Amino acid sequence: MNDVVLKISLQELCQYEGLTEQLIVDVVSYGITEPTEGHSVADWVFDTSSVYWLQKAARLYHDLDIDWVAVAMVIDLLQQKEALEERNRIIEQQLNRLLE
Amino acid sequence: MEFKDYYALLGVEPDADNKTIKTAYRKLARKYHPDVNPDSGAEDKFKEVAEAYEVLKDAGRRAEYDELFRYGGSRDNGFEAPPDWRSSAGFGSATAEQFDGDFSDFFTSMFGAGGSHFHQQQSVLRGQDAEIEMPVFLEETLTDIPKLVEYVIPMVENGQRYDRKKSLKVKIPMGVTDGERIRLKGQGGAGQGGSPSGDLYLHIRLVPHPLFDVEGHNLVVTVPLAPWEAALGTKIAIPTLAGAINLTIAPNSQSGRKLRIKGKGLRSKSSCGDLYALLKVVVPATSNDDVKDLWKALSEKASFDPRAEWSKPS
Numbered sequence: 321m322n323d324v325v326l327k328i329s330l331q332e333l334c335q336y337e338g339l340t341e342q343l344i345v346d347v348v349s350y351g352i353t354e355p356t357e358g359h360s361v362a363d364w365v366f367d368t369s370s371v372y373w374l375q376k377a378a379r380l381y382h383d384l385d386i387d388w389v390a391v392a393m394v395i396d397l398l399q400q401k402e403a404l405e406e407r408n409r410i411i412e413q414q415l416n417r418l419l420e
Numbered sequence: 421m422e423f424k425d426y427y428a429l430l431g432v433e434p435d436a437d438n439k440t441i442k443t444a445y446r447k448l449a450r451k452y453h454p455d456v457n458p459d460s461g462a463e464d465k466f467k468e469v470a471e472a473y474e475v476l477k478d479a480g481r482r483a484e485y486d487e488l489f490r491y492g493g494s495r496d497n498g499f500e501a502p503p504d505w506r507s508s509a510g511f512g513s514a515t516a517e518q519f520d521g522d523f524s525d526f527f528t529s530m531f532g533a534g535g536s537h538f539h540q541q542q543s544v545l546r547g548q549d550a551e552i553e554m555p556v557f558l559e560e561t562l563t564d565i566p567k568l569v570e571y572v573i574p575m576v577e578n579g580q581r582y583d584r585k586k587s588l589k590v591k592i593p594m595g596v597t598d599g600e601r602i603r604l605k606g607q608g609g610a611g612q613g614g615s616p617s618g619d620l621y622l623h624i625r626l627v628p629h630p631l632f633d634v635e636g637h638n639l640v641v642t643v644p645l646a647p648w649e650a651a652l653g654t655k656i657a658i659p660t661l662a663g664a665i666n667l668t669i670a671p672n673s674q675s676g677r678k679l680r681i682k683g684k685g686l687r688s689k690s691s692c693g694d695l696y697a698l699l700k701v702v703v704p705a706t707s708n709d710d711v712k713d714l715w716k717a718l719s720e721k722a723s724f725d726p727r728a729e730w731s732k733p734s
Binding site: 324325326328336337368369371372376379380383384385394398402406410413414417418 | 442445446449450453455456466470546549551590591592593598599600601602603604605616618619621622628633634635640642676698700
């Protein structure tokens with residue numbers, strides 16, 4: 321049985337995901353994602369779900385040549401969009417149950 | 421090999437200045453970036469645009485490209501670099517064999533693979549991370565559950581690319597939520613030359629349930645009631661994810677009312693969500709004469725105007 325991991329450390333992110341410590345510090349300081357554990361930067365540990373958003377943020381920053389404020393806004397809106405789509409799906413499902 | 425007209429890809433003239441090129445790239449990148457444009461085809465378009473910009477933003481590379489542009493751009497069919505062509509910009513082709521192929525052959529033949537900014541910071545040798553969708557039934561989230569994961573991973577061996585089927589037994593932890601991503605260390609693409617494999621991410625998707633709708637950690641079950649059940653009140657058995665429980669419906673319950681059943685929702689790591697019973701009054705589709713008479717008697721006895729709101733003086 322393979323054990324799943326729900327955490328990823330800063331070191332692992334740098335080593336495996338091709339992200340730099342500075343980039344992760346930037347992403348955190350602009351509130352795009354935040355560590356779940358660790359008081360100092362070196363001890364930071366992230367939820368594995370945040371890897372997806374960290375990588376998205378890194379790509380947008382490099383590829384679109386935009387600053388972190390803009391990246392943070394884009395990510396925020398993308399997350400809001402995902403949440404709304406999910407909400408919409410739930411409401412549609414419930415509406416169908418009431419109408420059927 | 422196809423000659424790439426980088427100027428046409430960016431929609432600029434061959435004598436465009438750096439500022440024009442940058443503006444054109446930014447506009448197209450914003451439009452086609454796969455992180456903001458989910459359309460199929462957007463990613464390929466973005467890669468082309470990024471490749472064009474990678475060459476044209478750099479004075480040295482642009483000068484080299486312009487030379488080829490004059491040489492090859494005028495030909496109709498196919499493109500081959502002049503036989504004595506060698507990049508002088510210092511981008512050797514030493515890394516070409518390890519390169520993952522984000523840029524076209526045309527680019528690689530000119531500048532080698534070292535110019536790709538996609539992999540600038542990433543070790544080229546480590547295996548790629550992979551992500552797959554993992555459907556999970558609501559019932560399965562209540563406990564740790566073993567699941568068989570089957571997926572296809574692209575491999576490279578002796579320069580040959582092929583897909584390999586893998587299957588793994590994985591323990592999905594209790595309380596996973598829709599959209600969550602969980603990580604399996606070293607189960608992604610294989611590394612090259614003894615380098616570590618990438619990771620596999622499972623993107624959890626809760627399978628829609630025939631009875632229960634999910635709202636965060638809470639569940640909603642729609643409970644059909646006969647009009648007389650709603651009016652008189654009743655006791656009914658309500659399904660939950662773990663067996664049925666009895667629920668008392670109070671007299672005069674309205675359609676759309678939600679009754680909370682504590683702790684019968686989905687589990688989270690620390691607590692338990694609730695189950696909501698959503699009442700829905702349904703009228704029989706047909707009724708015989710006896711029943712019709714009873715409805716009629718009721719309509720005469722009950723002084724109830726459901727549209728009283730409409731006749732209120734404004």
